[in-house]
Amino acid sequence: MALSAAVVALSACGSVDGASNRLVNMITPYKIDIVQGNFVSREQVEALKVGMSRGQVKNILGTPLLTDVFHADRWDYVFTFKRQGVEPQARKVTVFFEDDTLTRIQADPLPTEAEFVASLDSGRKSGPVPALEMSPESLKAATKPAQAASSPAPLEAMPPASYPPLEPPAR
Numbered sequence: 742m743a744l745s746a747a748v749v750a751l752s753a754c755g756s757v758d759g760a761s762n763r764l765v766n767m768i769t770p771y772k773i774d775i776v777q778g779n780f781v782s783r784e785q786v787e788a789l790k791v792g793m794s795r796g797q798v799k800n801i802l803g804t805p806l807l808t809d810v811f812h813a814d815r816w817d818y819v820f821t822f823k824r825q826g827v828e829p830q831a832r833k834v835t836v837f838f839e840d841d842t843l844t845r846i847q848a849d850p851l852p853t854e855a856e857f858v859a860s861l862d863s864g865r866k867s868g869p870v871p872a873l874e875m876s877p878e879s880l881k882a883a884t885k886p887a888q889a890a891s892s893p894a895p896l897e898a899m900p901p902a903s904y905p906p907l908e909p910p911a912r
Contacts (some may be wrong), residue, residue, distance in 0.1 A: 771825070778806050778820040783851040789836070793843040798836055805836075814838040828852045 781802055788801050799805075799818070805816035818834040837845040852860070875883070 744754060747844055769825075774825075775823040777863075779803055779818040780820050780857065781818050781848075781851060782857065784854060786834060786846060786848050789843060789846055791843055791845070795838060795841050795843075802834070802836070831874070841855045867912070 754801070779802065785801055789798060794854075802816075802818055806819050807817035809815060809817075809886070814837060816836050817837075820832045821831075822830040832849045832851060834846070834848040836843060
């Protein structure tokens with residue numbers, strides 16, 4: 742009798758545990774989007790030309806995420822984007838220099854700026870865009886001159902006649 746009660750109790754724990762695991766798997770917490778690194782667009786890479794100086798490359802791509810002491814003639818621009826329910830994105834652009842001039846560009850396939858912005862908004866639901874125009878009545882009300890208030894003009898603050906000493910008098 743005691744043995745059968747123990748078996749029933751243990752089997753009930755297993756089914757409750759399995760049900761709680763299923764419940765936990767169904768309810769997931771909100772995870773924020775994580776954007777790390779330098780986003781480099783296809784337009785930016787197309788603007789680079791062999792022979793540019795380091796300063797010109799930095800003006801187009803920004804400060805590199807990685808600069809290596811052992812590879813001083815190489816800058817790495819790494820970008821990762823993690824979003825809940827979507828495969829993480831990772832892109833890398835590497836630029837190589839010789840004598841402070843750009844010699845070579847190595848890059849993953851990159852999206853255009855418009856494609857990247859569209860991918861950011863893909864999970865959002867957008868409603869109708871409100872009209873950004875004023876009605877004629879609202880326009881007239883906004884352009885009416887303000888009525889002169891009957892209150893007197895504010896008094897100008899007068900500076901004090903003397904200021905307190907900065908240090909206490911010597912004894």
